[in-house]
Amino acid sequence: xxxxxxxxxxxxxxxxxxxxxxxxxxxxxxxxxxxxxxxxxxxxxxxxxxxxxxxxxxxxxxxxxxxxxxxxxxxxxxxxxxxxxxxxxxxxxxxxxxxxxxxxxxxxxxxxxxxxxxxxxxxxxxxxxxxxxxxxxxxxxxxxxxxxxxxxxxxxxxxxxxxxxxxxxxxxxxxxxxxxxxxxxxxxxxxxxxxxxxxxxxxxxxxxxxxxxxxxxxxxxxxxxxxxxxxxxxxxxxxxxxxxxxxxxxxxxxxxxxxxxxxxxx
Amino acid sequence: xxxxxxxxxxxxxxxxxxxxxxxxxxxxxxxxxxxxxxxxxxxxxxxxxxxxxxxxxxxxxxxxxxxxxxxxxxxxxxxxxxxxxxxxxxxxxxxxxxxxxxxxxxxxxxxxxxxxxxxxxxxxxxxxxxxxxxxxxxxxxxxxxxxxxxxxxxxxxxxxxxxxxxxxxxxxxxxxxxxxxxxxxxxxxxxxxxxxxxxxxxxxxxxxxxxxxxxxxxxxxxxxxxxxxxxxxxxxxxxxxxxxxxxxxxxxxxxxxxxxxxxxxxxxxx
Numbered sequence: 001x002x003x004x005x006x007x008x009x010x011x012x013x014x015x016x017x018x019x020x021x022x023x024x025x026x027x028x029x030x031x032x033x034x035x036x037x038x039x040x041x042x043x044x045x046x047x048x049x050x051x052x053x054x055x056x057x058x059x060x061x062x063x064x065x066x067x068x069x070x071x072x073x074x075x076x077x078x079x080x081x082x083x084x085x086x087x088x089x090x091x092x093x094x095x096x097x098x099x100x101x102x103x104x105x106x107x108x109x110x111x112x113x114x115x116x117x118x119x120x121x122x123x124x125x126x127x128x129x130x131x132x133x134x135x136x137x138x139x140x141x142x143x144x145x146x147x148x149x150x151x152x153x154x155x156x157x158x159x160x161x162x163x164x165x166x167x168x169x170x171x172x173x174x175x176x177x178x179x180x181x182x183x184x185x186x187x188x189x190x191x192x193x194x195x196x197x198x199x200x201x202x203x204x205x206x207x208x209x210x211x212x213x214x215x216x217x218x219x220x221x222x223x224x225x226x227x228x229x230x231x232x233x234x235x236x237x238x239x240x241x242x243x244x245x246x247x248x249x250x251x252x253x254x255x256x257x258x259x260x261x262x263x264x265x266x
Numbered sequence: 267x268x269x270x271x272x273x274x275x276x277x278x279x280x281x282x283x284x285x286x287x288x289x290x291x292x293x294x295x296x297x298x299x300x301x302x303x304x305x306x307x308x309x310x311x312x313x314x315x316x317x318x319x320x321x322x323x324x325x326x327x328x329x330x331x332x333x334x335x336x337x338x339x340x341x342x343x344x345x346x347x348x349x350x351x352x353x354x355x356x357x358x359x360x361x362x363x364x365x366x367x368x369x370x371x372x373x374x375x376x377x378x379x380x381x382x383x384x385x386x387x388x389x390x391x392x393x394x395x396x397x398x399x400x401x402x403x404x405x406x407x408x409x410x411x412x413x414x415x416x417x418x419x420x421x422x423x424x425x426x427x428x429x430x431x432x433x434x435x436x437x438x439x440x441x442x443x444x445x446x447x448x449x450x451x452x453x454x455x456x457x458x459x460x461x462x463x464x465x466x467x468x469x470x471x472x473x474x475x476x477x478x479x480x481x482x483x484x485x486x487x488x489x490x491x492x493x494x495x496x497x498x499x500x501x502x503x504x505x506x507x508x509x510x511x512x513x514x515x516x517x518x519x520x521x522x523x524x525x526x527x528x529x530x531x532x533x534x535x536x
Contacts, residue, residue, distance in 0.1 A: 080304035141308035251393035
């Protein structure tokens with residue numbers, strides 16, 4: 001075995017070596033900064049967890065069935081918020097995605113502006129949007145709908161524009177060569193190519209929005225989040241267990257259904 | 267769409283069969299119906315209805331603007347704490363995700379019950395929203411950064427393990443088989459044949475999850491789990507909207523900058 005030798009490794013250029021060292025130092029510096037900066041009160045966390053463990057964890061696993069009705073109703077509202085919000089987003093995202101796609105509106109300037117708008121929308125977390133809309137329309141479920149609608153528009157618009165950019169342009173060119181006008185190209189050349197994937201992403205977004213809308217109630221925007229706040233401030237962990245169970249069941253069912261539908265569409 | 271289809275019918279053979287058209291129409295109306303009902307349901311507690319809401323939008327702008335920029339130095343530390351929370355959570359999740367991802371990849375874990383078990387566990391983990399985890403951990407460990415980091419870690423573990431196991435499932439199996447055929451054990455096969463294939467995607471996905479974590483960690487403070495959200499929550503409770511707006515703008519800027527950097531790194535990687 002000893003006389004077997006591996007071929008020598010290719011020499012790395014000086015630039016690559018320096019770059020590797022530089023990146024390593026940067027990463028080390030980042031971690032040093034992080035671990036020096038963060039202060040976790042380990043003593044308190046451990047002490048608290050020991051005294052709280054039996055008060056919290058077993059109760060989470062014995063859900064309060066008496067609250068099932070209320071929880072179910074709140075969960076239903078959550079589903080409605082997600083549905084209305086993601087449908088609105090799916091409609092709003094279409095024009096924005098055409099604006100952001102490089103092969104549609106012509107010109108890099110327009111598409112760059114479109115992409116900027118979309119990433120600006122995406123930079124707001126859903127809950128921050130919900131805070132703004134709660135101030136605007138009051139603490140109710142509709143604030144949640146608006147927050148979900150705007151929040152999802154950013155993400156869906158980006159996905160949609162990527163789909164549009166990946167279509168087969170030969171079809172469009174062939175139609176152009178045959179003298180079709182813009183509207184005809186749009187309806188017979190572009191839309192048939194993008195519809196299945198658009199639908200698939202919109203349905204996927206509905207899945208994501210179910211999760212997002214279940215926490216919006218924390219800032220007062222309706223749905224099951226409202227109950228989460230009450231249950232945690234009352235330390236009613238049995239009810240929290242019920243809420244958790246409801247979220248897990250609904251999310252799982254909707255994930256499953258949406259996966260089935262998406263497989264059929266694409 | 268339907269108008270276009272009808273004009274086609276008159277001219278030539280229909281583009282879509284009548285049954286499909288029927289189905290699409292029914293689905294369309296069902297979706298529209300649920301939408302109308304959802305709109306009705308979510309607006310029933312609203313005082314002025316939809317019109318009032320739109321009218322109120324300018325009130326928001328009036329309340330939130332101009333942001334009070336003089337508190338910027340005061341919120342700087344909280345923002346840094348948020349970033350640090352996200353870094354720690356992403357790192358821990360990236361380490362913990364390796365065994366989970368390997369175990370939930372069908373082409374590596376050939377023992378089916380183990381694969382199904384890990385998959386189910388990860389699927390369950392992913393159904394729980396991050397803030398709900400944070401609420402529970404705050405109840406368990408008290409207010410502070412620790413429950414926040416824990417919630418982020420577990421939340422991102424679910425996403426990361428799923429994405430990476432999918433990457434593992436799509437690798438070229440030939441090098442792995444060659445390794446195995448020449449007598450490599452499980453760890454040698456994974457280290458020399460699998461790791462080089464998935465490492466770029468792994469790094470890219472970790473960065474992607476880091477972005478998600480940054481966005482998630484800014485709101486964790488709303489339930490008492492540390493970081494900038496804590497400051498935001500206080501300002502909102504005092505109805506101090508100009509201060510809250512400054513916090514929101516800082517969050518906006520930080521999220522944009524981190525996404526930009528992470529996008530550049532990911533482009534360079536793949």
